[in-house]
Amino acid sequence: MAVGLGPLSTLHPVPGFELGIASAGIKRPGRKDVVVMRCAEGSSVAGVFTLNAFCAAPVILAKKRVQGSVRYLLTNTGNANAGTGEPGLANAMRTCAALAQLTGVDEGAVLPFSTGVIGEPLPVEKIESALQAALDDLSENHWAEAATGIMTTDTLPKGASRQFVHDGVTVTVTGISKGAGMIRPNMATMLGYIATDAKVARSVLQDLVRDAANKSFNRITIDGDTSTNDCCMLIATGRAALPEITQASGDLFAKLKEAVFGVFMEVAQAIVRDGEGATKFVTVQVNGGATHQECLDVGYAVAHSPLIKTALFASDPNWGRILAAVGRAGVAQLDVSLIDVFLGEVCIASRGCRAASYTEEQGAAVMAKEEITIRIELGRGGCSETIWTTDLSHEYVKINAEYRT
Amino acid sequence: MAVGLGPLSTLHPVPGFELGIASAGIKRPGRKDVVVMRCAEGSSVAGVFTLNAFCAAPVILAKKRVQGSVRYLLTNTGNANAGTGEPGLANAMRTCAALAQLTGVDEGAVLPFSTGVIGEPLPVEKIESALQAALDDLSENHWAEAATGIMTTDTLPKGASRQFVHDGVTVTVTGISKGAGMIRPNMATMLGYIATDAKVARSVLQDLVRDAANKSFNRITIDGDTSTNDCCMLIATGRAALPEITQASGDLFAKLKEAVFGVFMEVAQAIVRDGEGATKFVTVQVNGGATHQECLDVGYAVAHSPLIKTALFASDPNWGRILAAVGRAGVAQLDVSLIDVFLGEVCIASRGCRAASYTEEQGAAVMAKEEITIRIELGRGGCSETIWTTDLSHEYVKINAEYRT
Structure with a gap:
């Protein structure tokens, strides 16, 4: 019953950012429930996370690791790994370690994200066994598949894309989100991933994600219930042939900000349009x-x-x-x-x-x-x-x- | 679908407090929708009222007049007389004036109460034309009828009664309430009327109604929506042959307080049990x-x-x-x-x-x-x-x- 939300429009690939999906059979056999995203070396990653005191194990881990160098984002649906205490934290670390081992990166360069039922133990083996398939599926063209792979009670995938041209160079901002219930984000939505090929330092990116989330994800509500798992990530791969962008970049910063805010607003409002049972x-x-x-x-x-x-x-x-x-x-x-x-x-x-x-x-x-x-x-x-x-x-x-x- | 709420138990009459009901046909022809309550001369009356900034015209008036000498409480259902501005206030005053004229009391001795749809003009003539019938119906034995007369979306009437004996004298506390939606009282419930034949000064009664409401009506919620019309009134007629009760009355005050708190709790919880659509x-x-x-x-x-x-x-x-x-x-x-x-x-x-x-x-x-x-x-x-x-x-x-x- 999504309101004014049709099929996904074109989601332009973002050079340096690949997405791959696979099925771990967490809640239902055959359902695509694991999404791996790879950021090219040298990417900046920033995020905002739920303020719920019972924040989930993956949120605790991702919040810490985003301060360092990030190469992979690992998402599962069907299980929120929240209210799971120390064992939950250990499980989140295990899935990240498994992906790090398969890809040869530092364990700390993998950020975990989970969404689904609260309070059940994370089925670590199932997730681990799906990782290679997700890696094999990695492609810059798989935004739409990933938008579907992160859905839970969503009835439609959600995504938005903007491009702008500066000095003859095309810059892309593309994002996806999920969520239909337990939605009153307090820092971010259930899950949102927005990437650009602009080159932006982490500190600037952090200001951008905070400001954009405050005007979009942090202004939507379906049921007033702030989730334990809200995360919204902004990734800048730096592959566009333009100088690094800062708040001092004038027109270039303004264009980037407009594109980023536009994508945030569209994917945040898409969550409301697809809110549980929504008819308005x-x-x-x-x-x-x-x-x-x-x-x-x-x-x-x-x-x-x-x-x-x-x-x-x-x-x-x-x-x-x-x-x-x-x-x-x-x-x-x-x-x-x-x-x-x-x-x-x-x-x-x-x-x-x-x-x-x-x-x-x-x-x-x-x-x-x-x-x-x-x-x-x-x-x-x-x-x-x-x-x-x-x-x-x-x-x-x-x-x-x-x-x- | 009321949960654990049966037919009304015995509501003992309170000497000096009479209730009468009549039909003004406000929302539906023939429905009993006007209730008049008469307090014997010398009664003390205290109340707590909604903190909603959009409080209804009758609340504004009742809040002011309860400071003085009170003889009649006039309640209508089917129309809340809220969001009606100055004309609403004039209408509330008109219905009170009509009752005062019929009974020969001061206009200021009549307190108005309304419940129902917000924002519609109060049908003053209809109410006026039902007043004599309600007065003719006045009886100390009409608690159950009044409990039914104040209902809106309630599925069952709500009332409770306690008696205690002190120095061989029986003291009664009886109360009724209504409400099933727009219930998160903030000072009181939609409507509650509790009367006793104990002799209690207004200031003591005010403390009692505040403390009792805080532990009962102010601790129930159905939908989180504090009403524009919440009022809870406590009346002491002083007809019981006992000395005046104050906080310094020791055992007697303790007995009264226990009975008052008991009645408040029972009628407040009855509102939750009959909450709109409640199954739990x-x-x-x-x-x-x-x-x-x-x-x-x-x-x-x-x-x-x-x-x-x-x-x-x-x-x-x-x-x-x-x-x-x-x-x-x-x-x-x-x-x-x-x-x-x-x-x-x-x-x-x-x-x-x-x-x-x-x-x-x-x-x-x-x-x-x-x-x-x-x-x-x-x-x-x-x-x-x-x-x-x-x-x-x-x-x-x-x-x-x-x-x-």
Whole structure:
């Protein structure tokens, strides 16, 4: 039931970055569930990781190792290797060591990523036995296959690609992501991998991934449940025949930033469009806040309200639920008589109560659409924030009640 | 689908407190939707009210008037008179004035309460035309009828009653409540009315209602959506032949407090048991916190997680979702290696990961029950908090998607 999400568009290969997939049969025999990505020597890699205190073993390891030199990213689905304690950490290290041995790189140059059920022991042997096949499959042209290989409850693969030309050189930024539930990223999404052939130092790349994630992955929510396994990686292979890019590179940096932010936003929003049971793609825009935090507080109160989400599912312009959520968002000294609320372009509440011009038909017309914008004007200051979310449908309950059966 | 909630038990009349119901046809012709309660002259009345910034017109008025002398409580269902601005306030005043005129009391001695759809104009004439019938119906024996008259999406009326004897005098505490959705009270529930014939000064009564609500109504949540209309009132008519009760009354105060807290807890938990679509009654107990607030943060993260709520609905012991919720609750410097989690008496996670003794069968046996306790031991200090909530079922989505149709 993905909203406004079609088949993958063209994902341009990124010189110096290869992807290979294989089947380890972790959850179901024959399912492609292991993805290996190889970064050319000299690549810079940066990432952002979940802030969940129960972060998974692979996250603990990847977070540490990304500080050093990275050559391989190893991903499995079907098992999150989270809530598994010391044995989980040892298992994550074992799979990395196995890949390091097959490829002759340092063990520390392999970053592990896992997604799936929390709390089950990682099936290390199954993963190890699939590694050679994944390596044999490595190709710069396998982005689409990898986008499929990292899926769990996703119904469609997610990817985006941008190119720009600078001094006659074409630079590519391509990325993929996965995730449909346990989505309220707090640093990054469930899993996102974005690569470019630009040459960028790690420290600059780290700033880029942080800023881009903050405007994209960190502004989407499906169920409010921050995962234990969120990771978002940005890789720069440096193969494009251009000088190294820093914040001081002027126009070149601006072009790269625009391409990177564009890919981040597209793959982050794709997660919402494919949210569990989603029938609507909802933009919650909060303007006029005194601080960014209060805009986010209001936005998330609206985006997480099961009453609003079920009304969205029903295409019911039950706008009183929006007012109630704004009122309970915890904003200090909120003056409701300054607040306007819009559904699409329709003003539903003006100065804290039903707009005189509003008719139920106007609201119903907006709610009938697949893509809906709720705009809240707080009238307190100049800060704005935007969050993207889904509705709450019968299908959502069905998917999550039956997830392990 | 109310969980462990049967027909009303005996609700003892409270001398000096009468209730009458009538039909104004606000939402459906013939439905009993207006309730009038009369407090004998000299009664003390205290209350706690929603902290939602968009609090409804009747809340604004009742909050102010409860400071003075109160004789009548006037409740309507079918329309919340919230998000209605100045005209809403004028409408609330008009219905109170009409009741005052019929009964010859001061206008300020009437407190209004409304519950139902947010944002529609209050049908004042309909309510006015039902007032005389409600007055004619007044009786100390009409608690059960009033409990039914204040229902909206509730499937069963909710009430509780306690009596104690002091110096040969029987004192009664009886209360009723309503609410099944938009329930995360923040000061009180949707609507609760508890009366006693003890003699208690207003200031003492105010402390009692605050403390009792904090341990009961303010610890239940169904959907996390704090209502615009929450009110909980405690009335003391003073008709029992005993001296006035204060905190210095020793055993007598202790008995009253126990009875009041008992009634509050029973009618608050009844709201959860009758929560929209509820198939489970869930107790979330958080122990070992460094502060009460962090216990509440963890408890609400668990109680509001749609992933945990859908797993509860499915009777699926998917405990990884519990760990993930604890980990994202925002507790600073949370050491996950100190955390134990129990499902009923079964230890599912020990020191932050799956307990060695745990088997899926043990978890499934607990989850199969209608009443489930999730206990989280943080290992950080001596504070504890308990929250009561429901699961998230297909029925929940159905009820809230179709509420206005």
